[in-house]
Amino acid sequence: MEKLRAIIVDDEANARQALTNLLQIVCPEVEISGQAKNVDSALDLIHLQRPNLVFLDIQMPGKSGFDLLACFEKIDFGVIFTTAYQEYAVRAFRVSAIDYLLKPIDPDELQAAVEKYKSQATSITPQQVTILQENIQNPKTSSLKQRLRNNHQRIALPTAEGIHIVQMNDIIQCESLGSYTKFHLTHHKVIVVSRLLKEYEEILDNYYFFRVHQSNIINLEHIKRYVKGDGGQVWMSDGAEIEVSRRRKDDFLALLSDFYVNSGKIV
Incomplete structure (x- = not known):
């Protein structure tokens, strides 16, 4: 040995x-x-x-x-x-x-x-x-302004090729691929990590991300439009159209409203 x-x-x-x-x-x-x-x-x-x-x-x-x-x-x-x-x-x-x-x-x-x-x-x-x-020393926060500041931090994504250092606000969405998570980034870049989406849901809970569906976590900074419906649909900055789960709709809309208030953006 x-x-x-x-x-x-x-x-x-x-x-x-x-x-x-x-x-x-x-x-x-x-x-x-x-x-x-x-x-x-x-x-x-x-x-x-x-x-x-x-x-x-x-x-x-x-x-x-x-x-x-x-x-x-x-x-x-x-x-x-x-x-x-x-x-x-x-x-x-x-x-x-x-x-x-x-x-x-x-x-x-x-x-x-x-x-x-x-x-x-x-x-x-x-x-x-x-x-x-x-x-x-950045504890879990309910402060929405702190979440917005956190969104400009970085995350390390481990892959078979090595560690990728990524800005949080460059992440558009995270997509479940079974036991893998696919990160959709700005400039059409994609990184696949051998971790469950559930793990990243817990990691990103301190930032302006939300799991709108069983298969998708989205970055609220990259939402271009919300289309009303049973659960609704979000159109992202890269052109992706993602369904919002009906049971997650109310929590999503509440967080989205708070995001716009704290970021100064217009719905």
Whole structure:
């Protein structure tokens, strides 16, 4: 069995030891090459050991896990964040397409994260880290003006070819293709991601997107016209005509009205 060289960066000794013990049990192919309790010692350890994978705590006294990654012009190792953040942090990690483990770490989730790294063997990009930082302290909001500001942030879309960094307001709609989601972007660009539309419904809940139908999530910024009907129909900026589910109609029209009020656009 080929070994994966890994290091653990966490300011809490108990947390480092607990993760080491778990890895020995559920991921024996992972060899811990060292541990660090702060960013400065982690930086030295990474340069010395050249690990394949770094388990990285976000919140540490002094410098954070983000500060560590900012030291690298190119991040040529895999990163799995370990964090005590809850709730809204999950959305932030999904938006940035970065793997994470919530403390206390679940053995099955740890094993799944390591298997995912082994199957993809990809490092993360500085842009993904920036997206995570932008979203990590951005809680789920009912503020419609905040949603509008959020719509000008970015999302990382993982594909077989690599990570695509996309502006939220360049997404026209997301279309379900079974276990895949097809992103329709401006300039007729298309990106297909191996994730369910349901996952992106949860991710985009903090933005001006709405799931108008079982198969479609749309960006309200790209609606050109709403045509009344049983559920109705929206005409999008790329010429797509999308049905609105009858049971979603009232919620959709309420959000659309709020969007126009907050954006200053005319219906």
